[in-house]
Amino acid sequence: MKYLDEYRDGALARRVAAGIAHQANRDRTYRLMEFCGGHTHALWRYGLMDMLPANVEMIHGPGCPVCVIPIGRLEQAIALARRPEVILCTFGDMMRVPARDRRNLLKAKAEGADVRMVYGSADALRFARENPTREVVFFAIGFETTTPATASAVDTAAREGLKNFSVLCNHVLTPSAIDAILGAPGETDGRIRVDGFIGPGHVSTIIGSAPYERFSRDHHKPVVVSGFEPLDVLQSILMLVQQLNDGRSEVENEFTRGVVREGNAKAIALVDKVLCLRPSFEWRGLGTLPDSALMLRDAYAAWDAEKRWDVPYEAVADHKACACGEILRGLKKPVDCKIFGTACTPESPVGSCMVSPEGSCAAYYSYGRLRRKEA
Numbered sequence: 001m002k003y004l005d006e007y008r009d010g011a012l013a014r015r016v017a018a019g020i021a022h023q024a025n026r027d028r029t030y031r032l033m034e035f036c037g038g039h040t041h042a043l044w045r046y047g048l049m050d051m052l053p054a055n056v057e058m059i060h061g062p063g064c065p066v067c068v069i070p071i072g073r074l075e076q077a078i079a080l081a082r083r084p085e086v087i088l089c090t091f092g093d094m095m096r097v098p099a100r101d102r103r104n105l106l107k108a109k110a111e112g113a114d115v116r117m118v119y120g121s122a123d124a125l126r127f128a129r130e131n132p133t134r135e136v137v138f139f140a141i142g143f144e145t146t147t148p149a150t151a152s153a154v155d156t157a158a159r160e161g162l163k164n165f166s167v168l169c170n171h172v173l174t175p176s177a178i179d180a181i182l183g184a185p186g187e188t189d190g191r192i193r194v195d196g197f198i199g200p201g202h203v204s205t206i207i208g209s210a211p212y213e214r215f216s217r218d219h220h221k222p223v224v225v226s227g228f229e230p231l232d233v234l235q236s237i238l239m240l241v242q243q244l245n246d247g248r249s250e251v252e253n254e255f256t257r258g259v260v261r262e263g264n265a266k267a268i269a270l271v272d273k274v275l276c277l278r279p280s281f282e283w284r285g286l287g288t289l290p291d292s293a294l295m296l297r298d299a300y301a302a303w304d305a306e307k308r309w310d311v312p313y314e315a316v317a318d319h320k321a322c323a324c325g326e327i328l329r330g331l332k333k334p335v336d337c338k339i340f341g342t343a344c345t346p347e348s349p350v351g352s353c354m355v356s357p358e359g360s361c362a363a364y365y366s367y368g369r370l371r372r373k374e375a
Contacts, residue, residue, distance in 0.1 A: 007229030008046070016234040017051035023241050030056045031193055032240055033330060035178065036200035037064035037358025038228050044367035046230040056237065059192075060363075062177050062285060062328040063200050065142040066093050066356035070284045071316035073170050074099040077139045079311050080168065081105060081113040087131060089124035090139035092117045097352045100316050120146075121153035121167075128157070128165035137305045138167045145202040147171045147294065148267040151274035154296060154303050166305040169295050172281065174203050175211050176292030180283070181330065182219050192330050196240040198233070199225035201255045208263025212251045220249040227255040274300055282315055284352065285328030324351035327360055334364040341365060 001007060024030060034040055040060045043049050049058065062068050074097055081088035088105070095105040095117060109115040114134075118124055124138035140150045150167060157165040181192060199212055204225045212223040222243040226236035236254045243250060253259055274297060281293030296304040305311070318325055322344065323337035334340050334353065344350040346362055353361040 001231075004229070007227070007231045009231065013046075013048075013051065013230050013234055016231065016238055017048075020051075020056060020234065020238050020241055021053045023238070023245060024053045024056050025245060026055065028055065030241055030244060031059055031195045032056065032198060032237060033059040033061045033181065033194045033196075034198040034226075034233070035061040035063040035174065036198075036203070036228075037067070037356065037360065037363070038200075038202070039063075039198055039226060039233055040360050041358065041363045041367075042228050042230060042233050044363045048230060048233055049368070051234070052237070056241065059194060059330040060327065060333070060360040061181065061197075061330060062283070063143065063174070063203075064328075064353070064356050064358040064360070065146070065172070066091075066097060067324065067328060067352045067359050068172060068177070068283045068285065069094075069097070069141055069170055069352070070282045071099050071318065072282065072314050073168075074105075075316060076306075076311045076313060077137075077168060078103060078105060078108050078113075080137050080139075080305065080309060081108050081115050083135075083309075085135050087114045087116060087127055087134050087136045088139060089116050089118045089127060089136060091119075091141070093356045094139060094141060096349065096355050098319070098349060098355075102319075102350070121149045125153050125156060125162070125165060128162055132164060134164060136165050137309075138165070139170070140167050141170045143172060143174050143200070143203050144206045144271075145200075147271050147275065148206060148264075151271045154274050154300050155270065157303050158300060163302065166303050166308050167296065168305040168311075169275070171275070171294045172283065173292050173294070174200060174207070175214075176289050177283070177286060178212075178215060180286045180289055180292075182215070182221070194221065194330065195244055196222040196224070198236050198240070199223045199251075201225060201227045201232070201258060204253075204255065204259040204263070206264050206267050209251050209253050209259055209261050210263070216249040216251050222249045223251045225251070225253045225255050225259050227258065273297075282313075283328075284318065285325035319350050322351035324353045324361075327353055334361040337361070
């Protein structure tokens with residue numbers, strides 16, 4: 001297929017869905033986790049959930065970069081934004097994520113803080129060049145997809161000697177999250193049961209498919225790296241069902257038009273030049289995980305906002321009524337949250353999963369909230 005509309009061909013989608021129904025053994029249940037929030041939205045937006053047989057259950061994973069940033073990191077950003085000399089740059093959805101007492105960066109902006117929405121780190125660099133008497137801080141978040149852009153911005157600032165630019169780095173790593181999911185405690189048998197994973201397509205354009213091979217080898221879990229169009233997702237589900245039926249646990253690449261096994265060598269080299277592993281990092285829902293996030297190397301300490309400013313990290317508990325943590329771990333669906341669609345809506349979010357366009361709660365609210373609660 002060459003064109004976008006071919007990946008949304010309804011007749012072909014129905015044939016692939018029929019193939020899934022035909023091959024899904026009625027005597028077993030297939031519990032498949034789509035790691036990335038983009039896949040969750042594709043499942044709901046295009047009605048793919050209605051096309052799957054009842055014994056193919058989709059579990060929504062923690063692959064939403066806005067959702068997994070803990071409140072303590074947002075508190076750091078708000079503290080920086082309130083400094084009169086600082087221009088804090090961040091993505092639009094991060095401005096609406098609730099922190100302690102439901103504060104957020106948008107409210108800080110309304111109270112006088114200079115918070116600016118950007119589309120990427122290049123915009124923040126431009127603001128630093130245009131405002132030499134101000135301190136520009138880029139609140140960097142994201143999985144491996146956006147990490148090269150942050151590394152490039154820091155490297156550029158260093159080469160230009162741009163001293164009024166710094167990064168509050170919160171980049172996290174996909175394999176570490178999968179490790180946590182596979183080892184996380186469950187509600188009944190001691191861990192969450194996941195039979196196979198739909199691997200994130202955009203992340204994999206950077207890191208390739210090779211990093212998932214240890215999950216198939218050591219945990220015997222099949223992984224299929226998938227694109228984000230309806231036929232991509234359905235085909236990936238079919239490939240997982242076939243692997244499970246055959247007793248195989250392999251890494252397969254459905255998204256061959258965007259992903260190769262080795263990944264993007266130039267992007268990987270740039271990230272390795274500028275960034276290194278953090279010893280530990282707290283994730284919303286997953287807790288504190290070792291070697292699961294990145295920070296600036298010592299050679300770039302002058303551009304590290306955490307080292308430049310006195311903004312110590314303090315862990316902050318989520319809102320007691322919010323089930324975001326359990327949803328990110330795959331223990332609950334959004335409709336299992338007591339405040340879903342009532343006290344918590346996209347217009348007035350209580351948890352981050354309702355804010356981000358990749359959040360599971362936002363997907364359910366936009367496309368599936370009128371369904372009956374799943375059994």
